[in-house]
């Protein structure tokens with residue numbers, strides 16, 4: 001998606017196509033993670049002594065990644081939302097003047113703490129292949145987790161673009177709902193159950209085709225690496241609800257930018 005062209009960025013069909021493409025990254029990321037053990041050491045606070053840092057190995061590795069990427073202006077992009085927004089570093093590259101597409105407060109809409117919580121406590125235990133640690137794989141596990149966390153975060157925070165597109169298409173209705181602080185009304189207006197159902201059905205198909213070794217496709221027991229139903233369930237229970245939370249949180253503040 002070309003964020004330099006507001007007219008394409010706020011087209012709901014374009015946004016939905018981008019969300020479909022993000023499914024592939026998320027599904028492959030979960031399949032990648034499924035080859036590793038649960039690796040509780042990665043998530044345990046202060047398990048490893050790291051100079052000038054208190055937290056889990058995953059948090060430390062994710063912070064290093066975000067500080068490095070912030071210096072090449074990754075988090076100036078409107079579709080990137082950091083897990084450690086207060087710890088980013090100054091970019092070495094000159095700023096890109098992205099056209100103003102989202103509301104002025106959009107960077108403050110950040111549900112990454114909730115994303116990390118459900119990823120570690122709900123997703124990892126269900127996709128990892130064995131309980132326990134594989135000492136030699138802790139680095140690979142954290143790298144795999146970071147890739148999945150960033151892909152899931154980008155997908156969920158794309159809800160800002162969805163919300164802005166919906167707001168632009170029906171300002172009067174949303175102004176009434178926002179002024180009335182009608183959260184249920186806003187949630188009902190942004191919900192499209194047909195789109196959600198199609199997403200869940202497509203995810204099962206993708207989980208079946210991506211997660212199974214093609215040479216075993218017609219065997220009695222294709223070794224699907226992550227149960228397709230599990231991928232759909234994770235979207236249903238976590239990814240879609242949090243995307244809608246981002247939409248609602250974004251819309252509730254939208255009149256801050258209206259004259």
Ligand SMILES: C=C(O[C@@H]1C=C(C(=O)O)C=C[C@H]1O)C(=O)O
Pocket residue numbers: 016162190191192193195196199239240241243244
């Ligand atoms: C993203 C949208 O908004 C809502 C959230 C969806 C999701 O997270 O997949 C799908 C449909 C809507 O209920 C949309 O309308 O496309």
